[in-house]
Amino acid sequence: MERKIKKQVRGYRTQDGAGVKLVRVLSGATVEDFDPILMLDSFDSTNPADYAAGFPLHPHRGIETISYVYRGQMTHRDSLCHEDTIGDGEVQWMTAGSGIMHEEMLPASERMLGVQLWLNLPAKNKMTHPAYHSVKNNEIEEFELDDKAGKIRLLAGEYEGHKGFMSSYLPLDYYDLHLNPGSTFVLNTEPDSSVMLFTLLGDAIIAGERVVEKTAVNLTAGDFVKIEATDEKAQVLIMSSRFLGEPVAWGGPIVMNTRQELEQAFAELRAGTFLREGIEY
Numbered sequence: 001m002e003r004k005i006k007k008q009v010r011g012y013r014t015q016d017g018a019g020v021k022l023v024r025v026l027s028g029a030t031v032e033d034f035d036p037i038l039m040l041d042s043f044d045s046t047n048p049a050d051y052a053a054g055f056p057l058h059p060h061r062g063i064e065t066i067s068y069v070y071r072g073q074m075t076h077r078d079s080l081c082h083e084d085t086i087g088d089g090e091v092q093w094m095t096a097g098s099g100i101m102h103e104e105m106l107p108a109s110e111r112m113l114g115v116q117l118w119l120n121l122p123a124k125n126k127m128t129h130p131a132y133h134s135v136k137n138n139e140i141e142e143f144e145l146d147d148k149a150g151k152i153r154l155l156a157g158e159y160e161g162h163k164g165f166m167s168s169y170l171p172l173d174y175y176d177l178h179l180n181p182g183s184t185f186v187l188n189t190e191p192d193s194s195v196m197l198f199t200l201l202g203d204a205i206i207a208g209e210r211v212v213e214k215t216a217v218n219l220t221a222g223d224f225v226k227i228e229a230t231d232e233k234a235q236v237l238i239m240s241s242r243f244l245g246e247p248v249a250w251g252g253p254i255v256m257n258t259r260q261e262l263e264q265a266f267a268e269l270r271a272g273t274f275l276r277e278g279i280e281y
Contacts, residue, residue, distance in 0.1 A: 003195065003222035004207045007033050010215050011042070017055030020106070021045065025115075025198070025216045028250055034196055034218050036170055036244040038063065038255060039118035042198075042214055043072075048108035055104040059274060060096035061265050062126045062255040064119040064169070067092040067104070068155060068176070068237070070200065072112035078102035079275055082132040091135035091155050091174075093165065097121070098276040099265070100130040115198065115237065123246055123257045125169045130277060135165045149183035150229075152176070157240070175238040179204070179229035187238065188224050194243045195219045197227070201235040204228065 011025035026040040034040075045051055067074055068091050075085040076092050079101040086092050094102065106112060121128070141154045141162055154164040157173030164174075179185060189195055196218045197204075203212050205228035211217055219225055227236055248255060249262045256262045268274040 001191070001222040002207065003189065003219040003225040005209050005211075005217050006220055008211060008215050008217050010212075011040075016041070017104075018053035020053060020055065021050040023214060025214070031248050031250070034216070035194060036120040036241050037117055037196060037239060038120050038248070038250070039116075040198060040216055041116045043115070044111075044113050044214070046111050048112075051106045051112050052108055054106045057101055057103045058253055059099060059101050059269060060094075060253045061099045061274075062121055063096050064121060064167070065092075065094045065096065065116060066119060066156070066172075066174070067114065067116045068174075069114040070176070072109040072114065073107045074114075075105045075107065076102060076132065076134075077105075078132055080130060080132060080277065084132070084134050086134050086136070089137050089140065089153070091140075091165070093133045093135065093156070093167075095121075095128065095131040095168070097125070097128040097130040099268075099274045101275065113200070115200070117239070118255070119167075119170060119172060119241070120244055120246075120248070120255060121169055122244060126256060126261075127276075128169070133165065140164065145183070145185060147183070148180065149185055150177070150179040152178070152185075170241050170244065173238075173240040177227065177236045177238055179227065179234045179236070181229055181231050181233055184226065184228045186224050186226050189222065189240060191221055191223055192242075193240050195225065195238070195240045197225075197239070198237040199234065200237050202232050203230050204234040204236050205230065206236075
């Protein structure tokens with residue numbers, strides 16, 4: 001059965017961190033529809049003044065943050081003493097778990113283009129060990145599509161029997177699809193998986209509906225989805241996971257299951273006992 005579009009979301013312009021200009025596509029209002037993806041921020045600027053102030057040191061608990069920098073750079077530093085920079089086409093994957101402090105700085109480049117996802121952690125894993133992993137280009141497989149339709153990059157998870165970086169908690173298959181003008185790609189999916197797409201560059205025809213650039217869509221259940229380019233190239237990010245269906249208590253950078261857990265986290269921040277592992281600086 002073919003998947004169809006249930007909802008399209010374009011988001012709104014805002015600022016975060018120390019004044020980084022971005023489009024918040026998914027947020028608290030879309031949690032139920034896009035479960036288990038909590039948030040999606042889109043960055044696209046050729047003006048370093050829009051982003052160079054970055055995201056200074058701040059906490060997280062109860063989620064995983066996944067940043068894909070298609071163009072530009074992002075430097076990560078955290079309370080576990082990780083310091084790492086990714087560049088064009090690379091991924092940062094951070095598990096906040098029981099608590100982490102980190103910063104993300106965005107050096108000036110010709111173009112800053114990419115997205116950050118917040119992936120929810122199941123209740124049983126909310127207080128797991130925090131961790132950080134970068135996925136560099138030499139770890140990312142690329143596959144040419146049939147009929148010179150384009151290519152697909154395996155950012156994480158599995159594709160056609162090939163494995164990339166694998167999440168330790170919720171499964172996430174994460175692809176970067178590049179389609180040439182007029183080309184078509186059919187993605188086979190697990191019938192009950194949660195599948196969403198984001199049109200990073202160019203419009204696309206998804207399940208027969210035109211979706212403009214910088215739009216997130218979630219899909220009905222089914223075995224496959226059909227994605228087509230218009231008369232111009234299209235670049236579409238594809239994310240497939242499983243529905244979590246758990247209560248969400250969300251306050252700023254912390255996402256738990258109950259209000260009590262959320263209040264406890266903020267109390268620990270005030271008391272200086274938030275971090276279970278690592279050192280604060």
